[in-house]
Amino acid sequence: MTDEIIHQSVRLRIMAALAALSPAQGLEFVRLKAISGATDGNLGAHITTLENAGYVHVEKDFVDKKPRTRVFQTKAGRKAFQAHVEFLKSIVDGTDTESTS
C-alpha cells in the first residue's frame, strides 16, 4: 500500500533528506527549501501536512537573535518512510501484488 502523504514529490524529498540524518539531527527550513525546490509557503504547507500525520516535528528558536525553524523526523515518520521505500522497491522488483505495472 502506498502512503499518499509521503509519496507526494516535495514531501518525499523532505522525508528522504530527514531519513538520511540521525533522529537527533534536524534540518533548517532554508536547507529543506533548497533540497525540495519548493517556495516558502509551499514548503510550509507540506511540513504542516507531515506534522499533522505525526511524521515530523518542528522546533522554533532564536540563534544570534535570528529566528530558526528546524524540522525533525519522528520515529513514526522514519518507520513510515522505510515502509514506503520498501513498497516502491517491491513495485520496481515486480514483487508487489497490489499495484499495476
Add this chain to the structure above:
Amino acid sequence: MTVSPTHISKDAAAEALAEIDGATTHIRELKGYETGAPYLILWGIVWVVGGSLNYLFPKSAAAIWNVATAIGFVATLWMILSSKMPHTDATTAKRRRAIALKVIGTVATMLAFAWITMWLIEPQARQYSLTFFGLLTAAVYVLMGIWMGLRYALAGIAVAVAVIVGKLFFADMFSLWFAIFCGGSLILCGFWLRRA
C-alpha cells in the same frame, strides 16, 4: 494519515526511488560540507601563518613549516574530539577514538610522505616544496570533490590556480603569495562550504 492501496506504475516507483536517491545524496553532500568547512579554514590559517613567517624568516623555513604542520595536526585532532556527533553517549566516545586514530594515521602518512619526498628530491629552494605541497593539497581536494561534492573540487582548483599563478609570476615572493592566496583560498572556500 492517508495510507491507501493506490496503484503506482513501475516507472513512477522507479522515479520516486530516484528522487529519494537525489535528496539523500544532496543532504549527505551538504552535511559533508558542514563537517569539512572548519578544517579548510583551520589549514588555511596554518598556511597564512606559515607562509608569512616563511617570507619573514626564510632561513628557518623548514622549522616553521614543521611547527605549523604539527600545530595544525593537533588542532585537527582537538576539533574532531570536541565536535558534536549525532549519536548516543555510549557510542560517541568509541566513534571519536576510531576517527581520531584514522586522522592520526592519515596525517602521519602524509607527513612521512612529505619528509621522504623532500629528502629524496632535495629541492633547491623552499618555493619548490611549497609548490609541490600546494598542488598535492589541491589534488586531494579535487579528488574529494569527485566523491563528496563539487565544492571541494572547486576549492582544490582555486588552490591549484593560486599556486600556479604564484609560481609563474611571483616566484620572488612566492611564500608570501602562498600565505595570502593559497591560504586565503582555503579560508574563503571553508566559509563558502559552511554556507552551502
